[in-house]
Amino acid sequence: MKPFLSMLLFSMFVSAHAGNMAGEVEHLLQYVEQSGCIFERNGSEHDAREARKHIERKYDYLKSRLQTTEQFIRYAASESSITGRKYHVICNGKRMLSSEWLNTELKRYREHRNDSASKGGGKEASSPEGRKLSADETGAGQ
Numbered sequence: 664m665k666p667f668l669s670m671l672l673f674s675m676f677v678s679a680h681a682g683n684m685a686g687e688v689e690h691l692l693q694y695v696e697q698s699g700c701i702f703e704r705n706g707s708e709h710d711a712r713e714a715r716k717h718i719e720r721k722y723d724y725l726k727s728r729l730q731t732t733e734q735f736i737r738y739a740a741s742e743s744s745i746t747g748r749k750y751h752v753i754c755n756g757k758r759m760l761s762s763e764w765l766n767t768e769l770k771r772y773r774e775h776r777n778d779s780a781s782k783g784g785g786k787e788a789s790s791p792e793g794r795k796l797s798a799d800e801t802g803a804g805q
Contacts, residue, residue, distance in 0.1 A: 683732075684729075684735070687732040687769060687772065690772055691736070691765055692715050692718065694765075694772075695715045695718060695740075696712055696714075697711070698711050698752070698754060702714035702751070702752055703750065703751040704717065704750050705745075706748070708753075718740045721738070721739040721744070722735060722739040722740075725738055725739055733766070736765045736766055737762065740761055740765055741761055741762035749762070
């Protein structure tokens with residue numbers, strides 16, 4: 664009976680973790696698309712919508728091998744898998760590595776989600792431009 668219970672608990676943990684990762688990845692994809700930022704990839708600039716499509720295609724290819732949202736950022740949204748060149752974002756004239764930008768947003772999203780869960784509400788989320796985001800945009804309504 665104990666091995667069965669252990670397997671059941673482990674399965675529940677893995678399932679919950681996978682659900683969290685899927686929600687976090689979807690949030691980050693929406694964040695990219697709605698950012699209004701410019702994305703530099705292999706020396707060319709792309710709008711936010713094109714960037715989301717590209718990152719999402721890479722994610723779909725890698726999904727079965729990724730176990731964390733940090734791995735999603737590292738392998739699907741940080742650099743070219745062909746050239747190894749880092750991706751950058753330009754928001755409000757400020758250029759930064761996409762990995763730093765997305766990891767910062769992931770941290771903010773997790774803090775917001777934890778605050779909301781513990782307080783039944785919490786901090787308002789904002790876009791890179793400072794615009795308040797709705798629950799749909801932050802993924803909090805998921």
